[in-house]
């Protein structure tokens with residue numbers, strides 16, 4: 001029983017990690033309708049920023065969020081304004097995919113150039129300290145990720161539901177032309193949404209960097225799971241991404257323990273494919289308009 | 296108030312509107328009559344700033360609006376209630392109405408406007424907390440009109456407000472439009488029910504293949520042989 005609870009706790013912690021890196025991806029997809037293949041590299045940039053700020057200024061990694069999230073917001077805004085927006089009038093959505101794939105490769109190579117292939121270890125700041133919750137043992141930093149990812153989901157939902165800007169963002173996601181007729185500056189909303197999505201991953205970086213080594217290719221390590229989570233949760237659904245992440249985290253943890261650690265990915269992708277066959281739109285998808293060319 | 300001079304516009308490389316000129320004076324109700332595919336919707340979308348003209352000039356209250364993006368056209372007081380309603384289906388009726396008052400002055404007065412608008416639409420008031428997508432076609436059209444009025448526009452444009460609605464509901468929509476017209480609003484309307492619309496309008500333009508072929512007072516158009524044959528089926 002104790003072992004079961006430990007595996008369960010580890011699964012939830014892993015799920016929270018997947019959630020916190022995936023939420024920005026699903027947000028950008030749901031609103032801007034662009035699959036951001038550079039999302040993992042945004043996380044990588046965030047983690048290097050956390051590393052640099054903690055190493056050079058001696059600050060606690062969690063404190064860096066006040067700088068890293070706004071900086072990533074700017075990265076997101078710039079990506080939308082300089083790369084995606086010029087391509088938006090192109091009727092073929094694939095062009096934007098190529099653009100973000102290109103951005104991903106460029107950022108990895110830029111990081112290799114600046115930091116080399118070596119691993120950068122952010123000082124843990126006490127976050128790797130194990131804590132005991134009943135029979136289960138987890139890291140303090142993992143519990144913080146769980147709380148932070150839940151707070152992020154709730155915060156984003158409140159913002160989208162309760163504020164006029166949040167409603168405008170939803171309006172643009174649902175019907176771009178009608179939103180324009182309301183007087184909404186759609187390009188501005190897209191920049192804002194891309195910025196918020198990127199800021200989410202900056203927020204995540206402050207919590208992930210103290211627990212995981214930073215390297216130029218760390219983004220690719222996380223991003224595949226993030227895509228699985230986002231598709232599983234229903235493209236564009238924030239709550240869905242959270243739930244999807246928890247499911248993937250639990251499958252990963254249980255399969256790793258009870259089936260064998262080399263079969264974890266087989267189990268994860270097996271369940272993923274099964275769910276997609278049974279419910280192709282994902283578990284929690286709302287009705288979504290998946291093109292920025294309005295009907 | 297609104298003036299189009301020699302407007303050419305279309306989609307991509309296809310030009311739909313050829314040399315369209317028209318004007319709407321303050322307090323007038325003006326209609327554009329034309330067959331399916333004549334370019335009526337394209338005209339309204341061009342005025343609204345969703346389509347940029349390739350030639351010609353548009354002014355509103357003396358100000359050049361030819362190259363203004365849609366959201367700035369709304370600021371000046373032009374609102375389009377689009378064909379097919381185009382509600383935000385997954386948002387509540389109340390949220391849809393709030394989006395109508397998104398911009399500056401309208402947002403500041405949104406509470407008062409909402410009360411005024413809802414007094415015209417008792418059925419919409421009952422549905423405020425339902426999602427817009429769950430309403431019937433007629434109710435959705437009422438919400439679309441109410442949402443347009445939330446912007447407190449100086450010029451209100453309707454595109455096929457009765458399209459796809461049951462006959463009883465069509466009458467209700469016309470009643471609402473008549474009520475809006477009675478308040479002295481300036482209206483530019485495109486409507487398949489040409490007879491009813493010409494009776495409510497002051498003037499009309501006839502659009503064929505993207506060109507204005509006729510313009511006259513509504514009364515004169517109602518008795519015009521070509522209009523009677525082509526659009527009134529008499």
Ligand SMILES: Nc1ncnc2c1ncn2[C@@H]1O[C@H](COP(=O)(O)OP(=O)(O)O)[C@@H](O)[C@H]1O
Pocket residue numbers: 306309311329330331332333334335336337338
């Ligand atoms: N989004 C579009 N892209 C390309 N052509 C279009 C588009 N919308 C309408 N058209 C074409 O423009 C012409 C005029 O259409 P429209 O303005 O909708 O006519 P109406 O409203 O008078 O029925 C039609 O030939 C139609 O096929």
Ligand SMILES: [Mg+2]
Pocket residue numbers: 335336337378455
């Ligand atoms: Mg039309």
